[in-house]
Each structure stands twice: as structure tokens, then as C-alpha cells.
Amino acid sequence: MGADYSSIGLTKNLKSINNFSDKVKTVDAYSFGAAYEVQVRKLYASKANLGEFVKRVTGGTALGTFNLSQALNLTSSITYKVPHSRIKTFGRPIVGIYQGAGTASADQIYPIRGTAVTLGRYDVIGGELDYSNYNGTADQWRAMIVDTNGTSSQAITFVTDWLYTDYVTGDAT
Amino acid sequence: MKVLKVYKDGQAYVDGGSLSIVPSGVDPVAEYDVTDMDKDDIEKLRKNPRDKLIKKARKIG
Numbered sequence: 001m002g003a004d005y006s007s008i009g010l011t012k013n014l015k016s017i018n019n020f021s022d023k024v025k026t027v028d029a030y031s032f033g034a035a036y037e038v039q040v041r042k043l044y045a046s047k048a049n050l051g052e053f054v055k056r057v058t059g060g061t062a063l064g065t066f067n068l069s070q071a072l073n074l075t076s077s078i079t080y081k082v083p084h085s086r087i088k089t090f091g092r093p094i095v096g097i098y099q100g101a102g103t104a105s106a107d108q109i110y111p112i113r114g115t116a117v118t119l120g121r122y123d124v125i126g127g128e129l130d131y132s133n134y135n136g137t138a139d140q141w142r143a144m145i146v147d148t149n150g151t152s153s154q155a156i157t158f159v160t161d162w163l164y165t166d167y168v169t170g171d172a173t
Numbered sequence: 174m175k176v177l178k179v180y181k182d183g184q185a186y187v188d189g190g191s192l193s194i195v196p197s198g199v200d201p202v203a204e205y206d207v208t209d210m211d212k213d214d215i216e217k218l219r220k221n222p223r224d225k226l227i228k229k230a231r232k233i234g
Contacts, residue, residue, distance in 0.1 A: 062187075064194035068180050071197035078191065144197055158194045173191055 056094075057172055059160040063101060066147040066154055074145060076160040079138040084168045086137060091164035091172070093141040097124060098157040109145070109156075121148055139164070177205040177218055177230060185222040187215060205230035 003012060011017055027035075057078065064072045078091045096103060097110040099117055108114035110124045126143035134140060139162075147154060164172050175190040178201035186195040187207070203222075207215050207230045214226050 060192045062192050062194040064186065064196070068182075068184060069196035069199045073195050073197045074193075075188075076192045156194065158192070160192055 053165060053167070054163055055166045055172075057162050057164065059162060061103070061157055061159045064156050064158070066150075066152045066156075068151070070151050071144050071146045072156060073142070074158045075140065075142045076158075076162075077138040077140040078162040078164055078172050080168060081171045081173055087168055088137050089139045089164055089172055091139040091162045094161040094163065095127070095141060096157075096159045097145060098159070099154060101155050101157055103157060103159055110143075122146065123148060174206060175208045175210075175215070176233070177207045177215065177222065179203040179205070179222045183222060185219050187219055204233045206233050 005012065005014065006017060009017055011019070015021075059076060059078075062074075066072065074097065076093055076095070078093075079085055079089050080087055095111065096108060098104065098107045098114075099109055099122075100107050104114070104116075106114040106116040109117055109122050110127075113119065123146040124143055125146070127141060128143075129140055130142040133142065141160065145156060162172070166172070176188045177185055178188050178195060179185045180196065180199060180201050187193055188195045189208075205218075205227065207218065210218075210226075210229060214229065217224050218226055218230070
């Protein structure tokens with residue numbers, strides 16, 4: 001049990017009851033980070049958590065045929081979900097184009113030809129960001145496939161997933 | 174924006190969104206904004222653009 005010196009203006013440690021150090025509560029960096037979401041334009045760090053920096057999101061599949069046109073436009077894009085949707089997304093598409101419905105490797109047209117695909121049957125052009133379409137935030141992959149046989153009822157399956165850099169800690173779609 | 178494009182013969186394709194495949198160099202006969210529609214409803218309309226669900230979509234072209 002400590003002595004009481006308050007009657008003479010001192011703490012139990014014999015400091016003035018008005019001393020500054022007893023009035024300031026120190027908060028360590030970890031507690032501060034847990035309590036507040038800090039945003040800055042620049043970050044200086046000696047160690048960053050890069051273990052989950054690159055993520056994969058499943059895209060989907062789309063089907064088309066050449067019966068209206070000898071060529072099909074194929075597009076895929078990725079953007080952060082709300083509230084991060086105004087931030088530029090940087091990603092890399094995982095792309096496959098197949099003849100017929102489905103994704104059997106023998107029917108793969110692009111990026112490499114499967115065993116069931118006739119050499120020269122299809123031309124795939126593009127596979128880039130589109131200067132006329134890029135909106136400044138969504139990363140994209142746009143291409144065109146041509147059936148050199150002309151218009152036909154040949155079905156085409158287009159499938160993409162995306163790898164993306166998650167520097168805002170948000171989901172992308 | 175996700176757009177349902179209806180072509181001659183009643184075929185429909187969904188353009189925009191995260192993934193799309195559409196005929197190249199062919200103008201659709203009608204376009205509908207389906208951005209806010211349910212994924213399953215959009216798929217139903219893609220298969221049959223004459224489905225009554227089309228009333229939920231806004232015609233844009």
C-alpha cells in the first residue's frame with residue numbers, strides 16, 4: 001500500500017500531481033492500427049505483407065457461334081468491387097478459347113491449339129487492352145476470333161479467370 | 174453497363190460486364206440495359222429474348 005502525499009501536491013512516486021508524463025497515455029503502433037484505418041498518399045515501410053498480394057478470381061464462360069458473322073468479339077475485364085471501384089485494377093487474364101461447348105483441352109483454339117482443332121481454321125487477333133474502350137480503371141482483355149470457313153453454326157466457348165494485384169484489400173470481379 | 178443485344182432471327186448476346194462474346198461487325202436490332210438484373214434472369218433472356226422478363230429491362234436501342 002502506497003503512501004498518500006496528495007495533501008502536499010505529490011503523487012505516490014513523489015512527483016508533482018500536475019506532471020506531464022502521468023497525463024499522456026501512450027498508444028503503441030499496433031493498437032493504433034487496430035483502432036483506426038489510416039490512409040496516406042505515401043507509405044514508408046520496412047516490411048509489407050505480400051503473401052496475398054496477388055489473388056485469383058473466377059470469371060466465367062460465354063458461348064457464341066458464327067452464324068450471324070464470320071467473326072466474334074471476345075472481351076473480359078476486371079474491376080474492384082464497391083467501394084474501391086474507382087481505383088485502377090491491374091491484372092493478368094487466364095484465357096481459353098475452345099471450339100464447341102466446354103473446355104476440353106483437345107478443343108482448345110487459343111492460346112495453343114488442341115489436337116482436335118484443324119490448323120488454320122481459326123484466327124485469333126488482339127488479346128490486348130483496347131485504346132478505344134479502356135475506361136481508366138478496369139483491366140481488360142479484348143480479342144476477335146475469325147472462322148476462316150465463313151459463317152457457320154460452330155460454337156465457341158470463351159473462358160477467363162483473372163489474377164489481380166490486391167493493393168487495396170478488396171474483392172474484384 | 175451490361176447490355177442484352179438482340180440480333181436478327183431472335184438471337185441474343187450479353188455485351189459488357191466481366192465477360193462477353195458477341196458477333197463482330199453486326200448491328201443488333203434491339204438493345205436492352207440489363208445491368209441491374211439478376212444473373213439467372215439475364216441468362217433466360219439470352220436464351221429467349223422474347224421472355225416476359227424483357228419488360229424488366231430498359232430498352233436503349
